[in-house]
Amino acid sequence: MEALTTIQKLIVFSVPVLLAITVHEAAHGWSASRLGDSTAKMLGRVTFNPFKHIDPVGTIAVPLILVILAKVTGTPMFLFGWAKPVPVNWRNLHSPRRDMALVALAGPGANLLMAVIWALVIQLGSELYPISPWAALPLSYMGGAGILINLILMVLNLVPILPLDGGRVLNSLLPARLSMYYARLEPYGLILIILLLMSGMLGRILWPLVDFFMGLLPVSDLLVQRLITFLLM
Secondary structure, three states, X not given: OOOOOHHHHHHHHHHHHHHHHHHHHHHHHHHHHHOOOOHHHHOOOOOOOHHHOOOHHHHHHHHHHHHHHHHHHOOOOOOOOOOOOOOOOHHHOOOHHHHHHHHHHHHHHHHHHHHHHHHHHHHHHHHHOOOXXXXXXXXXXXXXXXXXXXXXHHHHHOOOOOOOHHHHHHHHHOOHHHHHHXXXXXXXXXXXXXXXXXXXXXXXXXHHHHHHHHOOXXXXXXXXXXXXXXXXX
């Protein structure tokens, strides 16, 4: 494998990042519309158009800063960011508490599906390599980036802290009184996540889970690990 420049790596990561965020948010909106709330659909958020979901700070600035910091400091890169949240009016849902959990799980579920698709892209790249290396290598690189981004986004969003999807699921499962108290913690959730990230604890929690799901994908775990290690160098 030839060494990639920082610009080339950013190009390789850009498509998987945009797709991971876009499909994740569109899945929330689609599932909400299927369960009775058409708010996101009426606002044009059930779409694969990334511009409808991009948050200038959370989608672009924060991940870019993290990439640059990792490059400058020589530390392992951990991508973190967010998109504009999809609006859901729980009062319109058929069974509000149950359906809010299902809407929340739709996003991580979409990321898991995309990780499987990117694994198949790597397989395609492996098949193409003897015939056309110039086409196979970009596919393989992008497939590795797609698996990494989607599994991180899936596992991160399943952490039971509001406003993450895992927090929404936990909030739906708690008894009504506890749910009310738990919901009041949401304004402090992002601060807690950033503190966990800066302390290194978030990475220690998430990476074993990312590795576990990576081992379940329909592609050689060793090949994926090599591609990801190469991309993060």
